[in-house]
Amino acid sequence: MDRKELFDRLEELEWEDFEVKEAKTSIPKSSFETVSAFSNTNGGWLVFGVSQVDKTFKISGVDNAEKIEQDFTMPRNPIVTKIFRVIKLAENAGSGFDKMFNGWKAYYKDEPVVSGGIDFYKITFPLVKITKASEKTSEKTSEKIILLIRENPAISAKEIAEKIGVSSRAIEMQIANLKQNKIIKRIGPDKGGMWEVMEK
Secondary structure (H helix, E strand, O other), X not given: OOHHHHHHHHHOOOOOOEEEXXXXXXXXXXXXXXXXXXXXXXXXEEEEOEEEEOOEEEEOOOOOHHHHHHHHHOOOOHHHHHHHHHOOOOOOOOHHHHHHHHXXXXXXXXXXXXXXXXOOEEEEOOOOOOOHHHHHHHHHHXXXXXXXXXXXXXXXXXXXXXXXXXXXXXXXXXXXXHHHOOOEEEEOOOOOOEEEEOOO
């Protein structure tokens, strides 16, 4: 976002994807709530160094941009973070990008686009519109899953994926949908259990 875009946004009356924080010397705690909200919706812009009173904005800047950036990337308690990593309850720094990309690629053929500058990254995950054709494909996949389960109630999601020729993750989503719609149910544990097709 350049200076002109910033001023244009500041002149708008209302927005859901844009928030300013003064953050002259450090990041306000409310910033993390904003980041969480943006992460769980359609994303947005969080601009530091701007204060707001009613509909008036003042650009004050930040004293130390590097410190502000580090406040976002450094854990609050490094010792607890290290312990969580050792016992596999947290991931190593930087592995989140790989997980996001691999997860996206499991469902969509369009890859995320990474752009950025010296002090930021922007990752665009292209939205995929569901078409009639993809809905029909999904229905056919569900039908194939049901047939395979009828043939072999002990079949695993991985085996179903191999037989149908789609990703394991796609099959897991289809199975979750079939379970939610009470078309199939799992009897017993993941290992050693079996599927049951509910008769309609």
